[in-house]
Amino acid sequence: MMTSTFYDSVRQKMAEVGLSTKLWSNVVVAGEAHDRNIRLSGTGRGIKVFMHQGDVRHHWRGGRNSLNTSLARKCTDYKDVANSILRASGVHAPENTVFKPGEAKRAWAWAEPIAPVVVKPNNGMQGKGVFVNIDRWEDFSSIFDQVTQAYGDALVERFHPGQDHRVFVVDGKVIAATRRLAAHVIGDGKATIKTLVEKKNTSRPTIHKKIVMDETSSMYIERQGLSWDSIPPEGDRVQLRGTANLHTGGDAMDATDLLTAGEISYVERAAKAIPGLRVGGFDLLIPDASSCAESTVLEINENPMISMHQFPAIGKRRDVARAIVNAMFPETARPVELPANSPHRDT
Ligand SMILES: Nc1ncnc2c1ncn2[C@@H]1O[C@H](COP(=O)(O)OP(=O)(O)O)[C@@H](O)[C@H]1O
Ligand SMILES: [Mg+2]
Incomplete structure (x- = not known):
């Protein structure tokens, strides 16, 4: 895994070739390519990272990429379309x-x-x-x-009740998984929910998104009989939204080695069902171990966020940029650590 001095030099290189360094996702992919002597370039605002080696050209723009076909994009853009393709392939989807x-x-x-x-x-x-x-x-x-x-x-x-996960797949193999905890605060017996949110927002590293206090979260806490001025008792966990997206302040915890062999094969089957999808982020709901329910694929993102795997709030960092650049430039491929229960581990 790369260090911050490494990323400083990548940012410098990106600036030299006209690439913006605003998106972490772009910086980690550009960094991996640059480290393999793959040429980088940018045009216009520089938000699309172009990579070239010999006749091979690829690009990456905050998750949007040249590996997926436009058909893959069409199949995943509309949730009902992805959902019926999955169900027709025997993958459980709501x-x-x-x-x-x-x-x-x-x-x-x-x-x-x-x-x-x-x-x-x-x-x-x-x-x-x-x-x-x-x-x-x-x-x-x-x-x-x-x-x-x-x-x-x-x-x-x-x-569907269950634990929200984002599972990252490249070329049919699960590379990483993140458990996403919906935005929440823990009471200290003194501060209001509003103050707790403000504190959590200022104490988080900049790579994590802020907890959003909007109509949706107001409504969510109201339904629990609370308001922004309520003071939760010490140690009480107050959930602020029903959705676990990181863009609204959820916490990312690495869960790559927690996936079972069955869950991995299940997501890999879902990945095969979408034609032309080489890189994807699968939203997977995993039910409590105590229930007999099946895991469910909620949606497929063909332009997935990768910073959650690369820099999780809790747990081990996963080098997904390496797997992406391997898929783009197979001749330069480097070994990638697969999940503990991956069926591909020894191949
Ligand atoms: N059918 C569902 N059952 C339970 N939770 C859901 C369901 N659909 C969405 N969610 C929750 O909302 C989040 C966002 O939904 P999703 O379909 O992934 O939309 P988006 O494209 O906005 O991420 C999910 O990660 C999950 O936490
Ligand atoms: Mg989603």
Whole structure:
């Protein structure tokens, strides 16, 4: 794993060739390529990292990449499309249906028998506009209208309890996994929730996103009978959102070696189901060990965030940039450490 002096020199090199160094994701991929003497270049604002060696050219832009085909992008951009491809391939994915604005009643007639449900945009990202665990018509109807007004259609989906994971796959192999804990604070018996959030936001390294105090989190804590001015008792954990996306202040914990062989094969099967997908981030819900439920693939990101694996808040760092550059320039390939339970470990 590279050191901060290494990244300082990469940033310098990137600046020299007209590349912006704002995105960590770009810096780690450019760093891995540069270290293998692969030529870097940038154009315009420099937010797309171009890499060349001989006739081989690739690019990476904060997760968007030249390895995936446009068909892979089409199959994953719309959650209902990815979902039906997965289900047709025997991968467990939540039951869902897309509804149009004004169809709240029809949507509830579909949703009520399988409630609690989730309402979210069909092609959203970063957890924006995602409302989870809805089981009352009063909540459903206002959330449905809010989502359709902002995003056009609404995807209504069965809610699955479980631990939220992001599993990173390159060329059909699971490379890393992160457990994502939804934004939360721990009470000290003195400070208000608002103060605890502000403290946590200032104490986190800049690579982690801030906890967002918005309408969604206000509503989430209200449903627990709390407000931003409540003072949680010492040691009490107050969850601030139902979604675990890191963009809204979730915590990333490395979970690569915690995945079982079965979970790894399951995600690798899901990866094979999407044509042309060479790099992907799979949102996987893993149920509690005590329940007999199956793991569920919530969505597939063809432009995945990689900093969570490279720099987790808790646990071991995983060099996913190395696996990405290996896939782009196989002649320069370097060994990558696979998960403890990977079926490919000795091959
Ligand atoms: N069907 C579901 N059951 C339980 N939680 C869900 C479900 N759908 C979404 N979530 C929660 O919301 C988060 C964001 O949903 P996701 O479909 O991944 O949208 P986005 O593209 O915005 O990340 C998930 O990581 C998960 O925490
Ligand atoms: Mg997601």
